[in-house]
Amino acid sequence: MKNMRFSLITAILLAMVISSVRIISPPRHALSWDVFGYYLYLPATFIYHDPGLSNPEWLDEIMNTYQPSDTFYQLVKGKESNRIIKYSSGLALLYAPFFFLAHFIASFTGYAADGFSLPYQYILSAGGILWAIAGIFLLRKLLLKFFSDQVSMVVLLMVIAGTNYLHLAALDGTLLTHNFLFTLYVILLLFTIRWHEQPTWTIALAIGLSCGLMILIRPSEAVCVLIPLLWNTGTHVSRRLKLTQIRNNISHIPIALAGGAFFVAIQLIYWKLFSDQWFFYSYDNPGEGFRFFPPYLLEFLFSFRKGWLIYTPLMIIALTGFYHFHKSFRPMFPAILWFFIASLWIVSAWSCWWYAGGSFSARAIVPAYAVLSLPLGALLSSIKKKWIAPIGILIPLFMVLNLFQSWQFTKGIIDKERMTRSYYFAIFGKTTINRTQLEPLLLVYRSTSMEEAPATLDKYTPEVLYDFQAEKEVQNTPFLDSDYPFFQGLDRKYHELTDKDHFWIKLQAGVKVSEDFDGKPPLLVIAFHYKGDAYKYRARPLIKTNEDSLLTVDYWYLSPEPRTKDDKLKVYLWNRDTVRMVPAYLHIALWNPDQMP
Numbered sequence: 005m006k007n008m009r010f011s012l013i014t015a016i017l018l019a020m021v022i023s024s025v026r027i028i029s030p031p032r033h034a035l036s037w038d039v040f041g042y043y044l045y046l047p048a049t050f051i052y053h054d055p056g057l058s059n060p061e062w063l064d065e066i067m068n069t070y071q072p073s074d075t076f077y078q079l080v081k082g083k084e085s086n087r088i089i090k091y092s093s094g095l096a097l098l099y100a101p102f103f104f105l106a107h108f109i110a111s112f113t114g115y116a117a118d119g120f121s122l123p124y125q126y127i128l129s130a131g132g133i134l135w136a137i138a139g140i141f142l143l144r145k146l147l148l149k150f151f152s153d154q155v156s157m158v159v160l161l162m163v164i165a166g167t168n169y170l171h172l173a174a175l176d177g178t179l180l181t182h183n184f185l186f187t188l189y190v191i192l193l194l195f196t197i198r199w200h201e202q203p204t205w206t207i208a209l210a211i212g213l214s215c216g217l218m219i220l221i222r223p224s225e226a227v228c229v230l231i232p233l234l235w236n237t238g239t240h241v242s243r244r245l246k247l248t249q250i251r252n253n254i255s256h257i258p259i260a261l262a263g264g265a266f267f268v269a270i271q272l273i274y275w276k277l278f279s280d281q282w283f284f285y286s287y288d289n290p291g292e293g294f295r296f297f298p299p300y301l302l303e304f305l306f307s308f309r310k311g312w313l314i315y316t317p318l319m320i321i322a323l324t325g326f327y328h329f330h331k332s333f334r335p336m337f338p339a340i341l342w343f344f345i346a347s348l349w350i351v352s353a354w355s356c357w358w359y360a361g362g363s364f365s366a367r368a369i370v371p372a373y374a375v376l377s378l379p380l381g382a383l384l385s386s387i388k389k390k391w392i393a394p395i396g397i398l399i400p401l402f403m404v405l406n407l408f409q410s411w412q413f414t415k416g417i418i419d420k421e422r423m424t425r426s427y428y429f430a431i432f433g434k435t436t437i438n439r440t441q442l443e444p445l446l447l448v449y450r451s452t453s454m455e456e457a458p459a460t461l462d463k464y465t466p467e468v469l470y471d472f473q474a475e476k477e478v479q480n481t482p483f484l485d486s487d488y489p490f491f492q493g494l495d496r497k498y499h500e501l502t503d504k505d506h507f508w509i510k511l512q513a514g515v516k517v518s519e520d521f522d523g524k525p526p527l528l529v530i531a532f533h534y535k536g537d538a539y540k541y542r543a544r545p546l547i548k549t550n551e552d553s554l555l556t557v558d559y560w561y562l563s564p565e566p567r568t569k570d571d572k573l574k575v576y577l578w579n580r581d582t583v584r585m586v587p588a589y590l591h592i593a594l595w596n597p598d599q600m601p
Contacts, residue, residue: 009153011160015160018160026129026174034129047118047120058084082280095221103127106128132179139183143374151382158399159377167365168363168365177362180363185371188218188371195232199211200249203253208253216268225371291534292354292539300352300353301352308423317406331386351366444601448562457560469501491576494576496572499569505600506563512557513587515546516553526555526581527544527580533572534571538574
């Protein structure tokens with residue numbers, strides 16, 4: 005029993021848990037939403053021979069048959085008839101072996117060999133689980149280089165079962181980027197350590213390939229280069245040793261760069277072929293983007309909506325471990341510290357900092373857990389006797405809380421996107437809830453439909469923003485024609501309209517046309533604008549009513565989550581035809597919530 009490897013048994017048990025959870029809850033729509041975009045490279049290229057996605061027929065058939073998402077938000081316009089996949093192709097490379105296996109099996113088992121039938125769903129999900137399991141065993145190997153078997157065992161339990169990693173890998177994110185990147189970060193750390201122990205050109209190449217593959221999966225992971233770059237730079241002696249190693253192995257630098265460039269070049273060639281640009285920015289929605297100064301750091305860490313340290317409090321212990329890691333492993337400290345700061349800064353700089361509703365807690369930071377396991381291990385190795393009891397109580401409590409709240413998330417008790425402080429404490433520790441009763445405590449529901457309307461306006465206060473009626477403007481009646489196609493109704497900044505997180509707009513418009521009009525109907529347009537570019541753009545046609553010469557429309561519009569509080573709301577009428585039209589009326593009313601939930 006003395007020689008029993010507790011960390012090995014723990015790794016095996018964790019692997020069995022992740023596999024069992026995935027088997028008990030098999031994926032029914034594994035290749036959907038973001039994963040659909042990551043994966044689309046493979047069927048487009050190898051089944052439909054259409055890597056430029058210029059043929060809409062097979063895509064429409066896939067959409068109608070499997071409904072992988074509500075819209076093709078994963079695609080943006082390329083050159084000519086081509087469309088560009090929004091996401092880079094790194095995950096497609098890792099999916100590829102499982103895709104080809106699934107395609108072979110589907111071809112001989114009677115399933116549709118179309119890239120999306122059950123063999124593809126199940127076999128690719130199994131591939132994601134294999135990557136997660138590999139990460140667990142490789143993490144154990146990494147931890148044993150620094151810590152005892154017992155400490156390594158506890159760190160494995162804390163990182164895998166005490167955080168949102170378990171839920172992400174086994175349920176909602178098996179094929180998302182995060183558990184793949186987690187495993188690749190462990191691999192990068194192992195290769196980095198090995199190069200500093202005994203540098204060879206093959207290890208340098210492996211470091212470059214690891215970094216390049218991570219960047220190809222998620223370009224923001226370029227921060228990974230800080231790990232090999234800053235490793236062994238924390239003391240004067242270690243810096244001198246590293247400089248000597250670099251001088252003696254100077255050829256390893258271009259070798260590592262070539263390894264990274266190999267994977268990055270794959271994406272550059274794809275962009276050049278189908279967009280005619282070597283560097284193509286595919287995130288073309290003006291409503292989303294980075295805000296580096298300042299990032300949404302406090303929200304990312306502490307918001308009850310999906311704050312990392314609110315829903316994964318165990319990581320507070322890991323963060324306190326930086327002090328102990330500095331004391332015990334000072335040469336490696338700069339690499340760990342600056343990587344984490346850069347990684348946290350980037351993931352919290354995205355305007356949609358909660359990263360949609362698909363995963364429990366803050367999923368974007370999960371790959372960094374591979375690095376954070378080292379400060380965590382340093383803390384556990386350095387605990388003084390007086391701290392053993394309180395930390396020994398906190399760790400199990402945080403782990404149980406994580407597992408319980410993961411279950412609440414799965415059951416819909418914790419809402420995927422709309423959490424608030426009031427709702428969080430209302431459902432804390434609950435196994436059943438009255439959702440209808442608690443609904444007012446949540447953030448407003450945001451539909452993806454083009455048609456939306458408030459369920460109730462009981463807790464809203466109306467305000468007329470604009471009220472035009474032609475009969476009141478007899479002296480200066482406006483008109484719309486090919487020279488003057490627009491009639492401006494509203495142009496106001498978000499912060500001028502509300503200090504709340506949302507509002508409703510009620511729009512009513514009418515336009516006079518000739519009784520025999522049969523051309524393009526005019527549009528009522530409403531949209532927010534960030535630096536002149538529109539998002540949440542809605543254009544509703546005015547249609548004939550009982551009065552033959554009058555076209556009308558009524559429309560409700562919910563404000564989006566603004567990119568900035570200076571983003572402008574614009575409302576206008578647009579005549580798309582050549583005939584003259586006369587605006588009859590345009591009413592714009594704002595309904596402001598009385599209070600925040």
